[in-house]
Amino acid sequence: MSDAPLLVARDEGIVTLTVNRPKALNALNRAVLEALRAEVATLAADRAVRAVILTGAGEKSFVAGADIAVMSEMGPREALDFAELGHATLDALSALPMPVIAAVNGFCLGGGCELSLACDLVYAADNAKFGQPEVKLGLIPGFGGTQRLARRVGPMRAADLVLSGRMIGADEAKAIGLCVEVFPRGELMGQVVERARTIAAMGPVAVRAAKAVQARGVEAPLATANAFEREAFAGLFATHDAKEGMGAFLARRDAAFEDR
Numbered sequence: 001m002s003d004a005p006l007l008v009a010r011d012e013g014i015v016t017l018t019v020n021r022p023k024a025l026n027a028l029n030r031a032v033l034e035a036l037r038a039e040v041a042t043l044a045a046d047r048a049v050r051a052v053i054l055t056g057a058g059e060k061s062f063v064a065g066a067d068i069a070v071m072s073e074m075g076p077r078e079a080l081d082f083a084e085l086g087h088a089t090l091d092a093l094s095a096l097p098m099p100v101i102a103a104v105n106g107f108c109l110g111g112g113c114e115l116s117l118a119c120d121l122v123y124a125a126d127n128a129k130f131g132q133p134e135v136k137l138g139l140i141p142g143f144g145g146t147q148r149l150a151r152r153v154g155p156m157r158a159a160d161l162v163l164s165g166r167m168i169g170a171d172e173a174k175a176i177g178l179c180v181e182v183f184p185r186g187e188l189m190g191q192v193v194e195r196a197r198t199i200a201a202m203g204p205v206a207v208r209a210a211k212a213v214q215a216r217g218v219e220a221p222l223a224t225a226n227a228f229e230r231e232a233f234a235g236l237f238a239t240h241d242a243k244e245g246m247g248a249f250l251a252r253r254d255a256a257f258e259d260r
């Protein structure tokens with residue numbers, strides 16, 4: 001097994017990124033964040049990639065947080081640098097044009113939970129544990145957790161997790177919208193790959209447009225957000241793939257999308 005901090009595997013249009021520090025439960029240090037940021041920059045320019053899956057190496061953990069041993073040595077200056085690296089990496093991940101899917105295979109805590117929040121879809125194994133336990137360490141989330149968590153699950157549920165530091169299981173995470181579905185541990189990757197393949201088979205211009213419009217829209221007033229949708233919807237009528245998709249439906253055949 002490679003000792004690279006991030007493993008990258010490609011199967012046709014689906015790229016799987018695996019945070020690879022299983023002995024430290026995949027805790028995020030600079031090496032992991034820098035490798036992730038570099039890989040995300042490469043993916044952003046690769047139009048053949050239709051979906052990205054993010055997971056953790058080993059049996060126990062997705063990512064158990066930022067590396068506490070590293071943070072324990074930091075002063076405010078280093079902490080700010082580390083937080084900026086984390087934010088830049090997660091912002092770039094969430095801004096990828098193709099969908100990003102987290103396969104949460106165990107502990108998903110602190111910076112790990114924040115990593116999952118930067119993904120479009122989160123699927124969890126039944127042994128997964130989610131939480132923002134930073135207050136137990138005398139800290140607060142430093143990679144966007146105080147903000148993205150509230151946007152995903154609502155401010156009061158976010159406050160419940162961030163202020164108490166409590167861990168929740170996969171079923172509660174699903175109930176509050178931190179993950180979309182829960183699978184038996186051994187089935188997680190197979191199920192996630194199947195879902196990624198389903199997305200990869202859709203019209204890629206439309207998939208990218210849907211992601212982009214939704215992401216822009218949540219930050220805007222509803223009327224503005226609906227205008228984003230109208231523009232994107234109309235723009236798709238100039239694409240080969242929309243003509244092909246609608247034509248294929250009417251001709252009762254499978255669509256052959258060409259990403260144009």
Ligand code: DAK
Binds near residue numbers: 023025078107112137
């Ligand atoms: N960092 C470093 N090492 C970790 C780690 C972490 N977050 N989590 C686990 N490990 C290491 C353990 O130290 C242990 O290493 P060895 O002793 O074997 O060398 C190994 O992984 C296995 O862990 P355990 O022996 O503890 O395993 P258990 O099954 O008993 O327990 C656990 C699993 C996940 C419940 C436990 O390991 C745990 O509570 N881990 C810490 C979880 C946590 O508190 N996560 C949040 C980290 S804080 C900021 C930037 C970022 C952040 C904040 C501010 N700024 C720069 C402002 C983000 C903060 C966080 O994410």
